[in-house]
Amino acid sequence: MSFIPAIDTTIGYTFGGKDPVARILPRRPVRLRTLDCFAGNVRSADDLPSRVCTMPYLNPVTGPLEVVGAQPGDTLAVHVMSLTPVGGVGFSSTFPHFGALTGTHTTAMLHPPLTERVWEYTIDHRRATVRYAARGSSYHVDLPLVPMLGTIGVAPAAGEVRASILPGTHGGNLDSPLIRAGTTVYLPVNVSGALLAVGDGHARQGDGELCGVAVEVPMDVVLIVDVVPGVPSALPRLETDVAVMSVGVARPLEDAYRMAHADLVHHVSALTGLDLLDAYQLISQAGRAHVGNVVDAEYTIVAAVDKRLVRGDPPYRGTHQRLRTIAAAGGNHSSLGAVV
Template sequence: MAHHSLKATKETVHFGGFSSDLKPALTVHSGDTIAVETFSGLNIYDQAPPAFVPPEFLDICQHLAAERRVGGGPHLLTGPIWVEGAEPGDVLEVKLHSVTPRLSIGFNAIRPGWGALTERFGEGHLRFIPLDLENSTAEFPEGSGIKIPIRPFFGILGVATAGTRNSIPPGAYGGNIDNPELQAGSRLFLPVFLPGALFSIGDGHAAQGDGEVCGTAIETSMNGTIELTLRKNMPLSSPIAETPSDILTTGFAETLDDAFQAALHSMVDVLSKLTGITETEAYCLCSLAANFRITQVVNSPQKGVHGLFPRALLPPQIRLLEM
């Protein structure tokens, strides 16, 4: 298997969404690993301190071509990556070997009309937050003594679908999942919709609470090493994942009730297929041992809920690949 390096440049990133028309930034084979760079904050770079805008990011902000601006969203993504042999109906496994903040600074923003409490907090608000990478903490507000643990992850991991779509709402294709459980050591499984899969990654988060209620996390540029593997016999209709501690299912819908039901349906299906127990037994097992959390409430029009089932409760040989 080969190892690749994908730098974030104006030729290898795209802004605002996903598109089947984008020229791939890299071509890989199943099982290859990629050291990938990402930047965040293109739409606020001109308000940022110099530490947030290294020269290579400034070049992207000032010279990104119009054809690599798609979808109308606020996210800068690296990719797409073409995976040789990927076909609709396949599953793309994304293994996260490492996730590391690229800069010692991030930002948090409230945007008018965006967030969980838009009537109470209707004005725009932007703050840049230093990251203490040595101690893996971020103090917020500065001088408060409140130290937030840094738990870096990529908010967006997704594949393209036909046409063009905005980067904000997540879905069966993954995309703006914004799930802080997807730390290094996790594996995410995404349905493939187009030849080559056209996988893109970005939206680095240094820290985020479940819900992401004000609309953003500590957004920052992020580097990582990922491994992309095709799974040809793994029927899947929505993203699922395996973290170092849990089996994880996702649900996306316009209401939290519907998102929760989608995550629960997926968990029942996964547990039944993995263990051989009946769907009724899996449903009861979810009531006994699964936990469901609000992923995010701000990626309109799709809210997110994820389910977690402890891997420690399952026989040690059981893994998602055995579905």
């Protein structure tokens, strides 16, 4: 299994507009190192991002990776085999004009900006915990370590270049805690080779990423990809062993909710043969909604339904189960995942 480290030549801050750093083969695992959203510049609670980071260069992604055989009109399936935070600490922060509970330039308020502050979280890998410690008192509590990828996406269509901090139909900064080990992410292929990039590892994150910053960590990421030829996807979708999901990306939040659920209704209708209103009724009574982020330029909602209720054809021709089987067998590590 190849290892692609996150060094200056392999990270970027956009989807699109960058040449691939490596070529990867379908159904062959590849291991990546991603940086945290601060690009490693925040190293203590005294390192305020406004002082140590170069704005707007936040949220670096490793890649892009050219997927052999991927062509526009296909769907790229990205199965997350494992996520391992690098090191023993993670960092979060508040920003003066960023987050769900402060004024911004588009949500203008008269109150003073929030104070910029950094929290350091100790990660205990053996106990699989992340320690929250208050800055203003001795209060602390251990939270479960739940690694996730905040950002995963491909090059947008029509030559568009999108900042890595933004979500969209190409994926990007979706900030969904559901993108973790065992999840397959389906992304539309817009350009030859797809040009996949990932980053923004979180040791954990609450729904909505309320303050705008999760427990940010560099991450060792093991992925395995496949191409579903001739099957287009309008939006990112997710699949686990127990659920199928659609991701809506929009503002206001209710439009992201509508987008996700409309796509899921169509998806379930196609899989089961139900007419559209029957599928609508099923999702109305059995669907679930998960908030990804409510802080970025676009918000994200993930609409989900249990797979046991979706009796019919397997999504994307059984790609999730096929990649799960390869991953469980050890992923054929004797073969290189990247052709550099």
